Amino acid sequence: MRKTRTKIAAGLGLALALTVTACGEGSGGSASSGDSGGSGASGSGGGGDYTVAFVPKLQGIPYFEAMNSGGKAACEEIGCTWLYQGPVEADPAAQADIVRSYIQQGVDSLIVAPNDPDSMAPLLKQAADAGIKVATADTDAPNSVREVFVSQASTEGIGQALTDALLTAMGGKGKYAIVSCGQTAQNLNSWIDVQKAYTAQKYPDAEIVDIVYAGEDQAAATQMATDLMNAHPDLTGLVGECTSSAPGVAQAIRDAGKIAKVFSVGLGTPQSMAPYLSDGSSSASILWDVENLGYLTAWTGVQLADGKELQATNDVSDKITGVTFDPSSKVLLLGPPLTITKDNAGDYDY
Amino acid sequence: MSSSTLTPAGGAPAGEGEHTAQARGRVLPFPITGQEIVLIVVIVALWIALWLGTPAFLTGGSIVPLLVAMAPVALIGIGMTVIIITGGIDVSVASMVMVCAVVVAKAMVDSGISLPVAVLLSMVLGGVLGLVNGVLIAYGRVHAIIITFGTANLFKFVGLRVFGGSTVNGIPDTLDVFGRGAAGRTLGIPHSFLLMLVIAALAWYYLRHTPSGRHLYAIGGDADAARLAGVKVQRRVLSAYVLTGLLTGLAACFVIAQGTSTLAPNVGAGMELSAIAAVVIGGTSIMGGRGSVLGTVLGALLVQTVASGVTQLGWRSQLASLFIGIFILIAVGADLLRQRARRTA
Numbered sequence: 001m002r003k004t005r006t007k008i009a010a011g012l013g014l015a016l017a018l019t020v021t022a023c024g025e026g027s028g029g030s031a032s033s034g035d036s037g038g039s040g041a042s043g044s045g046g047g048g049d050y051t052v053a054f055v056p057k058l059q060g061i062p063y064f065e066a067m068n069s070g071g072k073a074a075c076e077e078i079g080c081t082w083l084y085q086g087p088v089e090a091d092p093a094a095q096a097d098i099v100r101s102y103i104q105q106g107v108d109s110l111i112v113a114p115n116d117p118d119s120m121a122p123l124l125k126q127a128a129d130a131g132i133k134v135a136t137a138d139t140d141a142p143n144s145v146r147e148v149f150v151s152q153a154s155t156e157g158i159g160q161a162l163t164d165a166l167l168t169a170m171g172g173k174g175k176y177a178i179v180s181c182g183q184t185a186q187n188l189n190s191w192i193d194v195q196k197a198y199t200a201q202k203y204p205d206a207e208i209v210d211i212v213y214a215g216e217d218q219a220a221a222t223q224m225a226t227d228l229m230n231a232h233p234d235l236t237g238l239v240g241e242c243t244s245s246a247p248g249v250a251q252a253i254r255d256a257g258k259i260a261k262v263f264s265v266g267l268g269t270p271q272s273m274a275p276y277l278s279d280g281s282s283s284a285s286i287l288w289d290v291e292n293l294g295y296l297t298a299w300t301g302v303q304l305a306d307g308k309e310l311q312a313t314n315d316v317s318d319k320i321t322g323v324t325f326d327p328s329s330k331v332l333l334l335g336p337p338l339t340i341t342k343d344n345a346g347d348y349d350y
Numbered sequence: 351m352s353s354s355t356l357t358p359a360g361g362a363p364a365g366e367g368e369h370t371a372q373a374r375g376r377v378l379p380f381p382i383t384g385q386e387i388v389l390i391v392v393i394v395a396l397w398i399a400l401w402l403g404t405p406a407f408l409t410g411g412s413i414v415p416l417l418v419a420m421a422p423v424a425l426i427g428i429g430m431t432v433i434i435i436t437g438g439i440d441v442s443v444a445s446m447v448m449v450c451a452v453v454v455a456k457a458m459v460d461s462g463i464s465l466p467v468a469v470l471l472s473m474v475l476g477g478v479l480g481l482v483n484g485v486l487i488a489y490g491r492v493h494a495i496i497i498t499f500g501t502a503n504l505f506k507f508v509g510l511r512v513f514g515g516s517t518v519n520g521i522p523d524t525l526d527v528f529g530r531g532a533a534g535r536t537l538g539i540p541h542s543f544l545l546m547l548v549i550a551a552l553a554w555y556y557l558r559h560t561p562s563g564r565h566l567y568a569i570g571g572d573a574d575a576a577r578l579a580g581v582k583v584q585r586r587v588l589s590a591y592v593l594t595g596l597l598t599g600l601a602a603c604f605v606i607a608q609g610t611s612t613l614a615p616n617v618g619a620g621m622e623l624s625a626i627a628a629v630v631i632g633g634t635s636i637m638g639g640r641g642s643v644l645g646t647v648l649g650a651l652l653v654q655t656v657a658s659g660v661t662q663l664g665w666r667s668q669l670a671s672l673f674i675g676i677f678i679l680i681a682v683g684a685d686l687l688r689q690r691a692r693r694t695a
Contacts, residue, residue, distance in 0.1 A: 060510065060615035062517050088510070089619055183668065213667040216616060218609050220657075223419045226530070227661035230412040233405055247610035255530040256411060271519045272612035 052301030056086035066350035070294025092116035109301035117141035133304035159194025169263035169283035173205035176237030221248030240266030250276035270348035385633030422601035424650035429594030437638025438494035445505035447618030450602035473599035480595015484588035528607035570638030
């Protein structure tokens, strides 16, 4: 009996460990859009069918699915093979497995939105050593060998737009709190730094009282926003820093019956924010055209594989023009952020 | 025996009371365990500390959302307690929440199903998934963790297929009766919490006072001995997983109600670990044979109190994980010490 129980206990531990790693391997419908036909010797087929692989932080959420459809559309127009696969949860280890498998496949360009930039850096080095062109998109890994970072909007642009939208609703003063998501997410943290500095500089009567981290979990974000309103009875603003916490903080305001007493802004997708924008629990959502970001990502992958230099300003398609490239930081910038309100939320189908 | 002839008045009722308590004690343990008393003391102490240390912890605006947030975890935990008492475990409940939630959410968006239909659909679906687990475990004779680990991935696949690589948007407010908002409570008491309490009370009575409830403990203590004693082991084990499926289906409705009008594919992620944490902190032995749903409900309450407390105190978010980890280790340590004491006694 003792023996079996020890075995059971060991089995429990093993299975839990397996659960954690296997979470990332659920197969979504849109895992890949074709076989890796153009793999191997990069740069051989002059302008031909390059394979561009994109690994999002997690797949199945509307944000990255919109990037996926933008990337697919780009490859149909330019002529490349678009591969798209990410973990089911925002888990660095599961994401690393997917990156490794793309390295083994020998894709031409590998573009990652890393969950953990530090642990992704050595893998990107490994890919570059294998002759693969590497880049980051959506979230940067600045201390890595990536050749380009495809940025949705400048850090300053996002941070300032969020702050301005919230403080306009709050009347330029008051206390607010931020419900962020992954604690190690580079882009979220750099936006928060801008929000802190910009608030202190432009809105001296406003104050950020707390910053909490809910992971990519809507329910946790909602509960934390509720707790923040209780912890600070004079709180008048909340920021949902990612696509899961943006509707979460608005839901908390709605549930607490504090619409028009507490205001919120966030980085939410238009479809998920529409009900909250219309009842006023969310004042505005700051985002960018995610499909265009996906398009730009695929286009960049092809440019890298083809060995073409990026220009200071690039016209990518008839919709995406004037994309700036900064050679010193190697950042390719999609453009200024997009402010979504109740008036234009219906214009986007993601 | 007539006590009045043997002992002087006054001593008699006490003596008799002691006797019956002893006689009953041989069959049933004391209604509340030491660990549960400790949990109540800890929770009360935390609530007092948070009442003193934060502006609004002990107000309706704070306690009601806390009770709503812990309800689905406690509900799944009740089923998990029953399973763990039989010596099993179910790590597929998170995937079950996901499947039930996405099917019900889609049905609400596409066909506008009513509240009773939504709850029924979710519970029937959960029950079917629980039946799959139960049949494989009761008749497959492979340990539950392996089976449910397999079905967890299977269910997840099914759920992701239903999601179809996108979120479910524009979920109507049909289930708001279980939510955090004004529609979710009567006289200040949240419906989801109340419903969970009623189910916990029924489960408590079932486990403690019905023969089939006691059989579950016998199976967890020693399945072979139970079988030789005439317990229908396979049928009881099967029913434990079906029960958990039904409760998980109901919990999925709570999860939709608490969420936003958008359902994302990571819904329910990690709930199996939250439920197991509540069960273990509640004093149920992970080896089977001992435990109670009261402890599980208290465990879930403690975990949510810590999570909310850390936020309301303005402490770093990751401290909640640290505290919950410490609680689990203390609870498991206490369980091991009790087992050792029992063996040497």
